[in-house]
Amino acid sequence: MRAIQLTAINELSIAEVPAPQPVRGEARVRLMAAALNHRDVWIKQGQYAGITYPVLPGSDGAGIVESVGLGVDPQWIGREVVINPSFGWGDNEHAQREHFTILGLPRAGTLAELIAVPVAQLTVKPSHLDWPEAAALPLAGLTAYRALFSRAQLKPGEKILISGIGSGVALFALQFAIAKGAVVYVTSSSDSKIARAIALGAKGGFNYTQSGWTKTTAQLGHTFDVIMDSAGGDGFDELVDLTTPGGRIVFFGATRGNPPVLPMRRIFWRQLTLLGSTMGSPADWTSMIEFVAQYKVEPVVSAVFPFTRAAEAFALIESGGQFGKVVISL
Numbered sequence: 001m002r003a004i005q006l007t008a009i010n011e012l013s014i015a016e017v018p019a020p021q022p023v024r025g026e027a028r029v030r031l032m033a034a035a036l037n038h039r040d041v042w043i044k045q046g047q048y049a050g051i052t053y054p055v056l057p058g059s060d061g062a063g064i065v066e067s068v069g070l071g072v073d074p075q076w077i078g079r080e081v082v083i084n085p086s087f088g089w090g091d092n093e094h095a096q097r098e099h100f101t102i103l104g105l106p107r108a109g110t111l112a113e114l115i116a117v118p119v120a121q122l123t124v125k126p127s128h129l130d131w132p133e134a135a136a137l138p139l140a141g142l143t144a145y146r147a148l149f150s151r152a153q154l155k156p157g158e159k160i161l162i163s164g165i166g167s168g169v170a171l172f173a174l175q176f177a178i179a180k181g182a183v184v185y186v187t188s189s190s191d192s193k194i195a196r197a198i199a200l201g202a203k204g205g206f207n208y209t210q211s212g213w214t215k216t217t218a219q220l221g222h223t224f225d226v227i228m229d230s231a232g233g234d235g236f237d238e239l240v241d242l243t244t245p246g247g248r249i250v251f252f253g254a255t256r257g258n259p260p261v262l263p264m265r266r267i268f269w270r271q272l273t274l275l276g277s278t279m280g281s282p283a284d285w286t287s288m289i290e291f292v293a294q295y296k297v298e299p300v301v302s303a304v305f306p307f308t309r310a311a312e313a314f315a316l317i318e319s320g321g322q323f324g325k326v327v328i329s330l
């Protein structure tokens, strides 16, 4: 079968590799579409722990079950499925266990014609989604769902600020929070991305590249019950000032690195809660898929590239030019 293979830092190519055979408990899926996450870009750039080449990247995928291994109900064959990329979470809802992994490293990923995974990782595709939308959903949808609801406990009517709306996870958070009845504001480096977020239902947005944007925002009377961030770095300190006393800041990434200071006095005086979040448990996955089906959430797809142009899909994410998920059709 054909797969996208990484043989060294930034060395991507289409390779002919052996087709995976499903072992006991597994199903083999013919992928119809896959999607990229920033994780794939970190892996391509060699900035991810535990890389041993070659790597077959890709955490997001949707397709049709083609065959099953021993012990799997043959009725799975022919089903249209999405793949849960969160492997080996364990039975603790509070945190994943030590041997938790994400599909696409170390396990062979979704940028391939075929994949074999335990059948427990498969869920029937919500019927309102087409293939690119279904492929766009898994990793970013799961991360957004756990951060918003399992960790930050976002309630209808609460005011939330979602930073960096160009991020795939942030955009799902926008759609989920609106569906839940929250009042959503966003930040972005791009005024046109803010305008597109408003068209999707955000109440407003702020350009984080304008100096003093947090002061202006606070002067306009804005503070937020929940702030969701994946950038960190210098800007994290400013988010503390925008949180309503008693509010929560939930974060799942550190694109800009660690914050240089943690303003402890302002955090304890304002009774703030800092919440880390990563991916999601099997229960989060099931709840997320049900939520998407119930509210007919349609993932925003920024662009669809044919398999042979996968390098352009990576380049689009590396440039930060996307709004929504970047999908590769198979």
Ligand SMILES: NC(=O)c1ccc[n+]([C@@H]2O[C@H](COP(=O)([O-])OP(=O)(O)OC[C@H]3O[C@@H](n4cnc5c(N)ncnc54)[C@H](OP(=O)(O)O)[C@@H]3O)[C@@H](O)[C@H]2O)c1
Pocket: 037, 038, 039, 139, 140, 143, 163, 164, 165, 166, 167, 168, 169, 170, 187, 188, 189, 190, 193, 208, 230, 231, 235, 252, 253, 254, 255, 256, 277, 278, 279, 317, 320
């Ligand atoms: N822990 C987990 O389970 C988990 C899961 C998924 C992602 N992540 C992490 O979350 C981050 C985003 O991932 P992704 O796949 O959603 O990325 P992505 O789709 O590539 O989005 C990147 C976006 O980050 C935003 N950004 C960059 N610098 C920023 C800043 N200074 N302030 C605010 N936003 C900024 C930009 O938004 P604008 O274009 O709007 O400026 C950019 O478009 C990465 O660090 C990733 O590793 C973690």
